[in-house]
Amino acid sequence: MIEPIISKNENVKYILGIEGSANKLGVSIINNEKKILINMRRTYISEIGCGFIPREISSHHKHYLIDMIYDCLKKVKIKITDISLICYTKGPGIGSALYIAYNICKIFSLLFNIPVVGVNHCIAHIEMGIFITKLYHPIILYVSGSNTQIIYYNDHKKKYEIIGETLDIAIGNVIDRSARILRISNLPSPGYNARDDTYDYTELLFFPYTIKGMDISFSGYDYYINKINLTDEEKRKIQICYSLQHHIFSMLIEITERAISFTHSNEVIIVGGVGCNMFLQNMMKKMAKQKNIKIGFMDHSYCVDNGAMIAYTGLIEYLSSTNKQNYNFDNISIHQRYRTDDVLVTWR
Structure with missing residues (x-):
């Protein structure tokens, strides 16, 4: 295995990453040089002695996601139209939680014609681990x-x-x-x-x-x-x-x-x-x-679920793809049981 070679692409300047597969909601913006500009996270915490209830996690993500995206854009000092690529967690994860990022990506893709990459959550953890270590x-x-x-x-x-x-x-x-x-x-x-x-x-x-x-x-x-x-x-x-x-x-x-x-x-x-x-x-x-x-x-910043790992993995997948037309509105989906070994790793 060798280090992934990612050429600089002037058409992809800012990448928005959204992670929301379980109780943690992450939003991050990176640039085409793989520099993490912001990595924001909010965590749903259940009461002591209670587990995570899917509908409450979904409500948590729905409540905070738009504000988190706005805050990230504001801190990086860019607009949503400056985003060249959106990456979101396709799976695996809790269905009701995955649907929040899925719906937002559908809206952004439709309104602003931005390509969208659905990222395997497990692969994102691996790629971020390799990138950091x-x-x-x-x-x-x-x-x-x-x-x-x-x-x-x-x-x-x-x-x-x-x-x-x-x-x-x-x-x-x-x-x-x-x-x-x-x-x-x-x-x-x-x-x-x-x-x-x-x-x-x-x-x-x-x-x-x-x-x-x-x-x-x-x-x-x-x-x-x-x-x-x-x-x-x-x-x-x-x-x-x-x-x-x-x-x-x-x-x-x-x-x-x-x-x-x-x-x-x-x-x-x-x-x-x-x-x-x-x-x-x-x-x-x-x-x-x-x-x-x-x-x-x-x-803790990168080991726990976060948006940066989704943005980074989506970027290297997108740049390695020979057919970038696949990353459109019609192909945005979720897969609750999206296994690690289901993904063809084209960037290595």
């Missing part, structure tokens, strides 16, 4: 609220190939479910809120550890959390969170090690919202040191 042929550990995958680029197929993934629920979903049971806030994240250095965690609580080849399984953790009975309520929460993370992240490290052996890669990057977790990052650093490999992380 400058590691161009990595094993990718993609961990988020809806996805858990081990990925590498298959040069023969011209696709990102999934060589391992969750068999049931995503790792972020496990953490969120556990937070609901323990009544831990999602602001800014359950993993962050569960940290505490005042207790000595020399004894791990029992949790399932299920690996099947290169795939992993996370089902049943809520049962074990409800089953545990410790006297001190706060200590119970902290010890459960520590033990839970130790088990589920160890599974991720193990399949990442296997992927390194299979592909002979000496680079690993972690993308997706769960990639911000310091517990996971520290475990991965130890493995990387033992294997003598390079490892790339991103900060």
